[in-house]
Amino acid sequence: MQSLKSYLNSVIGEAMAETTLSKSSNANVITSSKPDFGDYQANGIMSEAKRRGLNPRDLADQVIISLNRSLPSLIDRLEIAGPGFINIFLSETEIKNRATRALQSPTLLIPKSEDPVKVAVDYSSPNLAKEMHVGHLRGTIIGDAIVRVLDRRGHTVLRQNHVGDWGTQFGMLITYMEEALGTDNDLPNALSDLESFYRKAKQRFDDDPAFADKARLTVVKLQSGDADYLRAWELFIEESLRHCEAVYEALNVTLTRDDLDAESGYNDDLGDVIKDLHNAGFLAESEGAKCVFLPEFTGKDGETLPLIVQKSDGGYLYSTTDLAAIRLRRKLNVQRALYVVDARQSLHFQQVFAVALAAGFAGQDLMLEHISYGTMMGKDGRPFKTRSGDTVKLAELLNEAKQRAYKLVTEKNPTLEYVERQKIAERIGIGAVKYADLSKNRTSDYVFDWETMLSFEGNTAPYLLYAYARIRSILRKAPEKKVDEIQNLSTPEERALCLKVLQLAEVIEAVDRDCMPNQLCNYLFELSGLFMKFYENCPILKAEKRQMNTRLALCSLTAETLQQGFELLGITPLEQM
Numbered sequence: 226m227q228s229l230k231s232y233l234n235s236v237i238g239e240a241m242a243e244t245t246l247s248k249s250s251n252a253n254v255i256t257s258s259k260p261d262f263g264d265y266q267a268n269g270i271m272s273e274a275k276r277r278g279l280n281p282r283d284l285a286d287q288v289i290i291s292l293n294r295s296l297p298s299l300i301d302r303l304e305i306a307g308p309g310f311i312n313i314f315l316s317e318t319e320i321k322n323r324a325t326r327a328l329q330s331p332t333l334l335i336p337k338s339e340d341p342v343k344v345a346v347d348y349s350s351p352n353l354a355k356e357m358h359v360g361h362l363r364g365t366i367i368g369d370a371i372v373r374v375l376d377r378r379g380h381t382v383l384r385q386n387h388v389g390d391w392g393t394q395f396g397m398l399i400t401y402m403e404e405a406l407g408t409d410n411d412l413p414n415a416l417s418d419l420e421s422f423y424r425k426a427k428q429r430f431d432d433d434p435a436f437a438d439k440a441r442l443t444v445v446k447l448q449s450g451d452a453d454y455l456r457a458w459e460l461f462i463e464e465s466l467r468h469c470e471a472v473y474e475a476l477n478v479t480l481t482r483d484d485l486d487a488e489s490g491y492n493d494d495l496g497d498v499i500k501d502l503h504n505a506g507f508l509a510e511s512e513g514a515k516c517v518f519l520p521e522f523t524g525k526d527g528e529t530l531p532l533i534v535q536k537s538d539g540g541y542l543y544s545t546t547d548l549a550a551i552r553l554r555r556k557l558n559v560q561r562a563l564y565v566v567d568a569r570q571s572l573h574f575q576q577v578f579a580v581a582l583a584a585g586f587a588g589q590d591l592m593l594e595h596i597s598y599g600t601m602m603g604k605d606g607r608p609f610k611t612r613s614g615d616t617v618k619l620a621e622l623l624n625e626a627k628q629r630a631y632k633l634v635t636e637k638n639p640t641l642e643y644v645e646r647q648k649i650a651e652r653i654g655i656g657a658v659k660y661a662d663l664s665k666n667r668t669s670d671y672v673f674d675w676e677t678m679l680s681f682e683g684n685t686a687p688y689l690l691y692a693y694a695r696i697r698s699i700l701r702k703a704p705e706k707k708v709d710e711i712q713n714l715s716t717p718e719e720r721a722l723c724l725k726v727l728q729l730a731e732v733i734e735a736v737d738r739d740c741m742p743n744q745l746c747n748y749l750f751e752l753s754g755l756f757m758k759f760y761e762n763c764p765i766l767k768a769e770k771r772q773m774n775t776r777l778a779l780c781s782l783t784a785e786t787l788q789q790g791f792e793l794l795g796i797t798p799l800e801q802m
């Protein structure tokens with residue numbers, strides 16, 4: 226089942242092309258802003274008419290005549306509006322039939338992509354020298370929602386957790402590890418607080434030049450494959466990964482060990498990257514460092530900005546690894562590579578992508594996209610920090626979410642059993658943190674605010690989870706358990722709800738294309754709103770049998786749609802709240 230929007234786009238587009246005798250036309254169908262304008266409107270007529278020097282209303286007229294010759298059953302009628310829009314009114318019978326089919330086989334709610342590709346999604350990607358902090362929250366949550374959507378659409382998805390595990394910091398950490406642990410080998414204990422371990426190592430590094438020298442030497446030995454140093458490094462990485470995995474589990478994020486795409490794994494390819502850049506004539510030297518200068522990147526004073534790929538001491542950089550990673554993606558026949566990374570790295574990705582294109586590491590067969598997101602801010606409008614100004618550890622933030630939700634649940638439902646309250650609190654707390662982030666346009670900075678995200682009103686997780694639990698409770702009370710047909714839509718509320726359910730498909734198509742999970746969140750919020758209107762205006766369990774069954778079917782279909790939406794956002798709903 227194609228989405229309504231893409232189906233309408235194709236039939237109207239074809240009719241336009243036929244009328245103007247062109248190969249293809251864009252009907253530009255959007256959902257209508259008002260019911261008076263129909264369910265959808267085609268906005269593509271005007272630009273098409275302009276391009277061909279036609280009168281838009283005449284063209285709209287002809288397109289409608291052409292469509293009316295054999296009107297698709299989905300369309301009830303078409304009207305010209307304004308200077309040349311076409312308003313599209315859908316057939317109620319067809320809405321009802323499609324909804325019934327979706328009720329009987331719920332996978333139909335989200336159609337598979339007609340053009341499945343192999344897509345790599347680089348996300349989360351923390352630096353393993355330190356503990357995951359709030360700076361990693363957005364990328365982890367947004368990236369995971371995107372991979373879930375792409376996966377569900379039938380693309381072949383490679384999750385890539387490009388962890389930073391190879392930089393100079395590891396020399397410092399391993400040197401400190403040797404010093405601090407001595408003969409005592411209780412590494413897990415020493416690293417239980419990675420953040421403070423890092424701070425202490427850094428302090429030593431800054432205070433003691435001899436230590437710093439030793440640390441620098443350690444990196445060189447490590448990177449050239451010294452077995453002892455490698456062993457110490459592995460132990461450290463293992464501990465650090467365990468920290469990450471605990472966070473992924475708490476967040477219900479799908480990343481596993483298999484998804485690691487660690488920087489260290491590219492160590493042996495970096496020399497070749499440099500060689501190939503050199504052979505292709507792209508390398509220039511600047512103050513001893515090897516750089517690529519592309520004229521489209523200029524600084525404030527108009528001078529061309531370099532992308533440094535090898536330092537004067539021979540060391541490689543973040544950009545070198547990213548170029549090597551692009552080459553591997555191409556070897557793996559990846560067609561679309563997404564990088565869910567902080568907007569502050571925009572210039573880095575623009576440069577790396579441009580160099581990769583210029584040097585032929587990527588191209589039409591491998592599209593590169595930076596899926597950027599803004600910074601997480603506190604209510605004071607500054608980057609989110611603890612009261613004392615430290616970075617907030619993710620593990621602690623998530624614990625706080627659960628505690629706050631627990632308080633909330635206890636206030637609402639003091640008689641509930643402790644275990645049950647804990648379970649509900651966990652779902653609400655984690656759901657709230659994730660949803661608050663996912664529901665914002667990712668490209669803007671985002672204000673982290675406990676009160677709004679835990680509110681039962683507005684576009685929040687508690688509101689949606691509550692709406693879902695309410696529908697489930699209606700269904701539990703239903704005398705008829707197996708309702709699988711929508712027989713007639715007797716009120717505008719029923720029709721609106723039913724149509725909305727069918728629109729999940731086009732929202733998911735858009736998320737697949739634009740990687741904006743907030744589109745899905747907005748949709749789920751609107752769907753819940755339409756359900757509430759339906760619930761207020763259409764008695765369900767008190768209606769006569771036939772009508773009751775249709776309404777129960779609508780409840781069931783709405784619950785199914787919400788459930789599928791939650792699944793894609795990585796939020797676990799509750800049957801009861």
Ligand code: ARG
Pocket residue numbers: 347350351352387388389547550564566
């Ligand atoms: N580890 C990096 C950081 O913490 C992010 C890596 C993003 N991915 C990439 N391919 N550069 O900032």
